[in-house]
Amino acid sequence: MRVALVGFGAVGRGFADAVLGGAVDVDVVLVADSSSVAVDNDGLDLESVKERKEKQGVVGEGEDVQGALEDADYDVLVEASPTTLGDAQPAFGYMVTAMENGAHVVTSNKGPVAMRYGELMEAADEAGVEVRMEGTVGGAIPTINTVRESLAGDEVTSARGILNGTCNFILTRMLEEGLTYEHVLGEAQDMGIAEADPTFDVEGIDTALKCVILSNVLFEGERTLDDVDVTGITEVTPDSLRLARESGHVVKLVGEVSEESLSVAPRLVPEGHALDVSGTLNVVSFEADLAGEVTVTGHGAGSSETASALVSDVAAIARKE
Amino acid sequence: MRVALVGFGAVGRGFADAVLGGAVDVDVVLVADSSSVAVDNDGLDLESVKERKEKQGVVGEGEDVQGALEDADYDVLVEASPTTLGDAQPAFGYMVTAMENGAHVVTSNKGPVAMRYGELMEAADEAGVEVRMEGTVGGAIPTINTVRESLAGDEVTSARGILNGTCNFILTRMLEEGLTYEHVLGEAQDMGIAEADPTFDVEGIDTALKCVILSNVLFEGERTLDDVDVTGITEVTPDSLRLARESGHVVKLVGEVSEESLSVAPRLVPEGHALDVSGTLNVVSFEADLAGEVTVTGHGAGSSETASALVSDVAAIARKE
Structure with missing residues (x-):
C-alpha cells in the first residue's frame, strides 16, 4: 500500500x-x-x-x-x-x-x-x-475503534473521559504538592508538557474538540465546538482540591458526551474510580447497552x-x- | 449472514x-x-x-x-x-x-x-x-481485538490482568469486611457469583486458560494449561490482606503473560493502580512498543x-x- x-x-x-x-x-x-x-x-x-x-x-x-x-x-x-x-x-x-x-x-x-x-x-x-x-x-488508547468495532453490536449511550494530559498533569501535581495553578503550569511548561501558550489545553478547548469527535462518531451527528459547554482548569485552587480530597474525591477535567449534551468542566471524581488516573494519562469510559461500562486507559499523546x-x-x- | x-x-x-x-x-x-x-x-x-x-x-x-x-x-x-x-x-x-x-x-x-x-x-x-x-x-472487554486490531502495528510484549470476577469479588469482600475466604465464598455462592463447585475459578484454572489464550494470540504459540504456573486464592487470609493494605497494597489474583512465562497467583498491587479494580470487574494491561501501556476495564462475565x-x-x- x-x-x-x-x-x-x-x-x-x-x-x-x-x-x-x-x-x-x-x-x-x-x-x-x-x-x-x-x-x-x-x-x-x-x-x-x-x-x-x-x-x-x-x-x-x-x-x-x-x-x-x-x-x-x-x-x-x-x-x-x-x-x-x-x-x-x-x-x-x-x-x-x-x-x-x-x-x-x-x-x-x-x-x-x-x-x-x-x-x-x-x-x-x-x-x-x-x-x-x-x-x-x-x-494510543483505542477509543473510536472501540466504539465502532469492539462495541459494534452495542448501543453506546454516553462517554466520559479525561482527554487532555496537560490538564491532568497540572491537577495531579497541584493536589500532590499543594501548589498553585500558576506554579505548576510554569513547571509543566519547563518540562515540555504544557505549551508556551497553554490556552488550547487549559481552557478545555482540546478536550471539547475530542468530545465533539466522540459525539459525531457515537451519534452520527454534526456537532461542532459551539455545541460544547466548556470550563477549563484555570480557576481551580489548591484549596478546592484539598477540600475534595477530604471527602474522598479528586478534581479532574472531565469531558461528558451524550446524545443530549456535551460538556467539559472540572468535576469531582471518587478516589479510586476508573476516571481517577494520574499524571498525563488519559481515560475514557463508555456506557453500552450490552457490555455495560467499558473503560480504556493509556497515553493520550506523544x-x-x-x-x-x-x-x-x-x-x-x-x-x- | x-x-x-x-x-x-x-x-x-x-x-x-x-x-x-x-x-x-x-x-x-x-x-x-x-x-x-x-x-x-x-x-x-x-x-x-x-x-x-x-x-x-x-x-x-x-x-x-x-x-x-x-x-x-x-x-x-x-x-x-x-x-x-x-x-x-x-x-x-x-x-x-x-x-x-x-x-x-x-x-x-x-x-x-x-x-x-x-x-x-x-x-x-x-x-x-x-x-x-x-x-x-x-x-465484554475488548482484549483479543485490542491486540489484533487496535494495536496492529505494535509489538505487544506482555499482558497482566485480573480475569476472573469470582476471585476478585471474593478478595474485594474479604478485604472490605475482614471476613474469611470460606465465609465470603459461601456468600458468593448464595449470590450466584460463585458456582456450587468453585474449583475452576478459585484454584485459578479459569484465569490460567485466559492467559493461555492471550499468549497464543500475542505470541502465535501453542501453549496449553500445562505451561502455566498456577496458584489460586484458597490460601489467602484476611490477615495477609490487612498487612498488604497497611503498606498501601491490595491483593489480587493476577495473570501474567509474556513470551518467557505464564503465571497466575495472588500478587500485591499498589492501591489505585490500574489493576486495582473491585468486585467482579476484570482488567487487562498490555505493554506495547509504540503505545506504551494500554489498559481495558469492564465486565468480565454475564x-x-x-x-x-x-x-x-x-x-x-x-x-x-
Missing part, C-alpha cells in the same frame, strides 16, 4: 519511525510539512527525508503540497498536521483532494473531524473511501503513541484491500 | 437476545444445546426456540448436533457451549466441522482455543476462514456482556463479507 504523509512534526515523524521500524508494510510516496513536499512514486527514503528536515528545515524541493496531493499516486493519506479550528484548513482541503484522488484518509488532526465532520463524511461516501480518526481522541493509532488505522484499511 | 448457534445456556441465550434486539443483522438457521438441535434454513424464530427451551428443556426435535452442523447452510458458527478441558470436545469437533463446511467460527468457549489452538488455526487456514474469540477473555463480544466478532466478519 502507498501512503502520502502530510505533517512532519512529532506525530508525522513518529509515523515515519514506526514505518521504518516495520510496524506496517507500506511505501511512503509523498511527505509534506507546512511549506515543502517530497514525492517519489517508487517510495521515498524516509531516513533521508528526516535528515533533510533536521538539517535544512524542509522535507523536499517541492513547495506545492496541494498540487502534489492531486498528482501523486497513493492509497491512503495520513494527515498528521497540527489542529486548526474555524474552517480547519489547510487539512480539510488536503483530505478532500485525497478522497477525490480515490485515497482513504487516516488522521490525528482534530480540526476537520471536529469542525466539518458532515462535509467530510459526505465526501468519503461520494468517493467510496474511509476516513479513520483513532489518533484524534486519546492518542509521538510514538499517536503513531500507534495512525498505524492501526492504516493496518485496518490494508486488511480490507 | 446466516448463523449456527451452538450452546443455549446464559451466553447462547444472551446472543439470541442480542440478535432479537437488533444488535446484528443475521439469520440464525441452527440452534443447538448439549442434546437437542433445531434447524431451519429460512431462519429460526428465536422467541419460539427460547420458549421451547424453557418449557420443554430442549431447543428442537433433532438430537444429532454434529450431523446438523454437517448439513445446514450457514456462514458463521457461534460456539457458546460451556468450556471443557482435555480434548475440548465436543466443541472442538463442532468447530472443525463448521470450518470444513466453509463457515467462520466465533466463540466464547475457552476449551478449544486454550487446549488445541494450533490444530484450530491449521484447520482455519486450510478452510480459508477466520476463528474469532473475543468472548473467551474478559467478557449473559449480555459476553454476547456483546460474540456480536462484535460476528459484525467484524460481516464487514468483510
